[in-house]
Amino acid sequence: MSDTDRSPAGRTRNTALTCLAVAAGMLGLAYASVPLYNLFCTVTGFGGTPMLASRPADRVLDRTLTIRFDANVAPNLPWRFTPETPAIKIKVGETQTVTYTIRNTGVAPATAMATYNVLPELAGSHFMKLECFCFQENTLQAGETMEAAVVFYIDPAIADDPGMADVHDITLSYTYFPSKNGKSLEASAE
Numbered sequence: 001m002s003d004t005d006r007s008p009a010g011r012t013r014n015t016a017l018t019c020l021a022v023a024a025g026m027l028g029l030a031y032a033s034v035p036l037y038n039l040f041c042t043v044t045g046f047g048g049t050p051m052l053a054s055r056p057a058d059r060v061l062d063r064t065l066t067i068r069f070d071a072n073v074a075p076n077l078p079w080r081f082t083p084e085t086p087a088i089k090i091k092v093g094e095t096q097t098v099t100y101t102i103r104n105t106g107v108a109p110a111t112a113m114a115t116y117n118v119l120p121e122l123a124g125s126h127f128m129k130l131e132c133f134c135f136q137e138n139t140l141q142a143g144e145t146m147e148a149a150v151v152f153y154i155d156p157a158i159a160d161d162p163g164m165a166d167v168h169d170i171t172l173s174y175t176y177f178p179s180k181n182g183k184s185l186e187a188s189a190e
Helices: 008-044 121-125 156-160 185-189
Strands: 064-073 079-083 087-091 096-104 110-119 127-131 138-140 145-154 169-180
Touching: 064 079, 064 096, 079 110, 079 169, 087 096, 096 138, 110 121, 121 127, 138 145, 145 169
Parallel strands: 064 169
Antiparallel strands: 064 087, 079 096, 096 145, 110 138, 110 169, 127 145
């Protein structure tokens, strides 16, 4: 250690640099926390986040579950958003497609994207999506209607999960939020 580092000015400089490094690290972690949390949820199914699958299940079980479809729109978005059916019964491992209708009821074009989750949360790691419209920005002109589909199955591994033994109903919930350039306008305003 040099004499400069032992002097009061040297110690003050070292303390200031340490504080600056800690603050920069905390700021970096703050910016990285949302993407890291989203990655964690996507990989583990934590918080009811459905998993992404690259192929259908390799087997279909006799166990049948009721899948409910919840469609929501943020209050400041003039869209109607409805599933083709409120619920279906499927066998575990069976691939299903459900179509949603989205309509801009406003007088001007609007851009939005859907987020999703699964309830109960523990079911998120077993809800496997092959195709989905979530996190895709869509612009609808006034009065325009579009259809979007979700293709999914329930992973047969659910049969080996003791926490899911008494689960008979799973809800897939989507919410459309206004967006711009791939970001929610609510998040952009913060």
